[in-house]
Amino acid sequence: MISLTHFLVVGAVLFGLGLVGFLTRRNLITLFLCAELMLQGVVLNFLAFGRMHGSLNGQVFGLFIITVAASEAGLGLALFLMLYRRGRSLDSGIWQTIREQGVPSVVDSEPLPKVIEDVHPVLTVAGHKPGVGSPTEGASRA
Amino acid sequence: MPPELSNPKLQLAFALALGVLGTYLLLPKPKSRSIALGTFALVAALAIFVAFTVQSFGQPIGELVPDILFWLFSTGAIAFGALLVTQRNPARGAIAFAFVILSSCGLFLLLAAPFLMAATIIIYAGAIIVTFLFVLMLSNVKGPSNENDRVREPLLGSLAGFAFTGLILFALLQSKPAEAATDEPAEPEFALPAPLLTKDDRIALREVRIQLDAALVESDANAAEEKAKSAHDKLAETIGGNGVMGLRKPVLERLRPLIGDPKLPTTHDPRLLAFTKQTLQLQKTNDDFEEKYVMAGPGMEDKASLRKLRDEVTVYSGNGQLPARNVGNVGLLLYSEHLLAVEMAGTLLMVATIGAVAIAGRKKGVSV
Numbered sequence: 362m363i364s365l366t367h368f369l370v371v372g373a374v375l376f377g378l379g380l381v382g383f384l385t386r387r388n389l390i391t392l393f394l395c396a397e398l399m400l401q402g403v404v405l406n407f408l409a410f411g412r413m414h415g416s417l418n419g420q421v422f423g424l425f426i427i428t429v430a431a432s433e434a435g436l437g438l439a440l441f442l443m444l445y446r447r448g449r450s451l452d453s454g455i456w457q458t459i460r461e462q463g464v465p466s467v468v469d470s471e472p473l474p475k476v477i478e479d480v481h482p483v484l485t486v487a488g489h490k491p492g493v494g495s496p497t498e499g500a501s502r503a
Numbered sequence: 504m505p506p507e508l509s510n511p512k513l514q515l516a517f518a519l520a521l522g523v524l525g526t527y528l529l530l531p532k533p534k535s536r537s538i539a540l541g542t543f544a545l546v547a548a549l550a551i552f553v554a555f556t557v558q559s560f561g562q563p564i565g566e567l568v569p570d571i572l573f574w575l576f577s578t579g580a581i582a583f584g585a586l587l588v589t590q591r592n593p594a595r596g597a598i599a600f601a602f603v604i605l606s607s608c609g610l611f612l613l614l615a616a617p618f619l620m621a622a623t624i625i626i627y628a629g630a631i632i633v634t635f636l637f638v639l640m641l642s643n644v645k646g647p648s649n650e651n652d653r654v655r656e657p658l659l660g661s662l663a664g665f666a667f668t669g670l671i672l673f674a675l676l677q678s679k680p681a682e683a684a685t686d687e688p689a690e691p692e693f694a695l696p697a698p699l700l701t702k703d704d705r706i707a708l709r710e711v712r713i714q715l716d717a718a719l720v721e722s723d724a725n726a727a728e729e730k731a732k733s734a735h736d737k738l739a740e741t742i743g744g745n746g747v748m749g750l751r752k753p754v755l756e757r758l759r760p761l762i763g764d765p766k767l768p769t770t771h772d773p774r775l776l777a778f779t780k781q782t783l784q785l786q787k788t789n790d791d792f793e794e795k796y797v798m799a800g801p802g803m804e805d806k807a808s809l810r811k812l813r814d815e816v817t818v819y820s821g822n823g824q825l826p827a828r829n830v831g832n833v834g835l836l837l838y839s840e841h842l843l844a845v846e847m848a849g850t851l852l853m854v855a856t857i858g859a860v861a862i863a864g865r866k867k868g869v870s871v
Contacts, residue, residue, distance in 0.1 A: 363573045366560040366675055368614065371577040373675075374552075375584055375607070377668030381526055382588035385660035388650040390593050390638055394600045397630075398584050401607045404623075408614040417829075417836050420616045421844075424837070427619075427626055428848040432855035434630050438637055439859035445641045451593075452650035467655075471533045473647040 368409035376402035389441045389451045393434070400430050511676055514555040519669045521548035526661040529589035530654045533647065545585055549578070559676055569613055576609035591651050593638045601631050618830045699778045707741040708816060715813040724801065731809060732797050738789050738816065742782055781819055788815050 375398055382395030404423045411419015441451065448455045457466055485491045521544045528541030553574075583602040590596040604627045611620040642650070654660070700708070714734035721727035792812045795805035837845055 363570055363613075364560060366679070367556065367573065367577070368610065369675060370556055370560070370672060371580065371610065373668050373671040374581050375603075377664045377671075378581070378584040378588055379664075380667055381661050381664030384663055385530055385654040385657050386588070387653055387655055388593050388642065390634060390642065391587070391590075391596050394587055394596060394634065397600065398587065398603060401580075401603065404619075405607060405610060405614075408611060408616050408619070412614045412616075417832055418840075420619050420829075420833055421836055421841055423611075423616065423619045424622065424833075425844060425848055427623060428852060431626055431630065432851050434633070435855045435859040436862070438633060439863035441637065441641070442863045450648075450650060451642055452648070452653075454649060454653070454655070469533075469649065469653055471653075473533045473649070473652060476646045 365409050365413045368405055372402040372405035372409070374402075375399070375405065387453050389444065389453055392453065393437050393441070396433070397430060400426055509558065511555055511559045512673075514551050514558070515669060515672055515676070518548045518551040518555060519665045521545070521551065522668075523658075523661045523665045526585070526589065526665070527657050529585075530657045530661070531589070531591040531652050532654070532657070533652050541589070549581065553578075555672075559679065572609065573613055576606045576613070579603075579606035580610065593642050593651065594635065597631060597635050597638055600634075601627075604631070615829065618833050704741060707737060708819065711738045711741065712813065712816050715809065715816065719806075719809060719813065724804075728797075728804065731792075731804075735789060735793055735797055735812075738785075738812075742785055742789070785815050785819050788812050 379395045379398030379400075379402065382398065383392055386392055386395065404426050407419045407422040407426070409419075411417065411422075444456070445451060454467065454469075460466065525541045525544030525546075525548055528537045528544060530536070580603050583599045583606065587596045587599040587603065590599060604623065608620045608623050611617075611623065711734045714730050714737070718727045718730040718734065721730060788808075788811060792808045795808040799805065
């Protein structure tokens with residue numbers, strides 16, 4: 362039979378996963394989703410304890426947590442928009458320029474993988490004689 | 504399984520170590536990450552983790568459907584949560600988060616909170632769509648980028664998160680009471696909802712039921728009367744005097760005038776009120792039984808009262824129903840006990856809305 366502890370375990374794991382994401386990821390939107398994941402773990406704890414004691418106060422706390430999460434979402438996304446306008450990126454790493462004096466900056470030493478763009482063939486414009494070289498060449502000659 | 508692997512602490516340590524390894528391997532990195540090895544480590548961690556939970560906190564037996572639903576929803580929430588954390592593409596992360604919300608809403612329903620389930624789905628449906636819009640608008644999902652392909656301290660971050668989880672699980676393991684060897688059917692120590700009757704109460708009630716059943720089928724009138732009398736005494740001792748009524752007397756006496764009141768305050772546990780009503784009813788039936796059966800002369804015993812008592816004892820010993828009127832009770836509780844908190848939550852939302860508009864609005868003369 363499923364007991365209180367089972368729900369507490371799931372809540373703890375959700376909180377832990379959210380914490381890992383919040384500490385490691387650099388995308389501001391993913392950070393926000395990870396914070397929401399932690400809140401879900403907390404709500405689960407409140408509901409399980411409320412159910413155990415046969416009290417509805419756990420559910421009321423859950424509702425208040427959702428209210429706080431909604432406020433956080435509104436403010437957080439507005440903040441992300443403002444930060445994006447200034448930095449043209451959602452990377453939280455670019456804001457290390459406002460770090461404390463004397464703290465060394467984090468440098469990304471590993472280069473990002475280069476993307477090899479696919480070169481698609483371009484067909485000659487309809488009504489023009491195909492050329493020998495590039496398709497535009499044929500079009501210009503025509 | 505070798506005996507050393509059945510040690511819960513060892514299982515917990517293994518699950519956490521594999522969890523750290525799997526998350527570390529799966530977290531986005533500029534160079535190729537080991538997806539196969541990371542997934543294998545995380546799945547192995549999940550399997551060991553399930554074994555640890557089942558072994559330490561009870562095997563899912565008894566009610567099959569809620570158990571299956573619990574494992575389905577909890578595995579879904581954890582698996583999609585891991586996907587959200589390790590997913591390189593934030594749009595896919597948002598979809599994984601939507602599944603986390605759906606899974607946890609299923610768990611809310613299992614915890615008898617249908618209103619909160621509906622509220623969460625409605626609120627997060629909007630939130631996720633807005634998040635999705637932001638991802639599509641702002642995030643660079645076409646090629647490699649610093650925000651999606653790099654992480655900050657992957658090893659230390661994974662260690663911190665899993666150490667925190669491990670600490671909580673270890674504390675839960677330590678707080679688990681030692682199992683007592685009894686012939687009572689296995690029951691979790693922290694049952695949901697908490698049992699209103701103690702283990703001793705239930706054993707006594709089972710004996711009463713067995714004696715009443717035996718009295719019903721006994722052909723010898725004297726032996727039947729003897730058994731019925733013994734059951735009556737035991738029941739009176741269990742639910743009255745020093746029994747259920749006696750132990751919970753302060754609570755029951757406080758609740759007694761509220762029973763039957765249409766404006767029943769929800770601050771009191773409705774389950775406890777129902778239980779009190781049932782206890783008082785059983786006491787009355789037991790008194791009637793004494794009058795109509797035990798005190799009646801030979802050959803005048805009322806068999807119907809014996810059967811009624813047996814039925815009521817059977818129902819009484821299996822307490823623990825879902826609370827009814829969830830939405831009404833939550834509403835009443837919000838607007839009676841937590842009115843100030845509701846006002847504050849409303850104010851918080853309004854301030855957050857004004858703040859969001861102020862932050863996101865373009866300032867005149869500032870070129871950004």
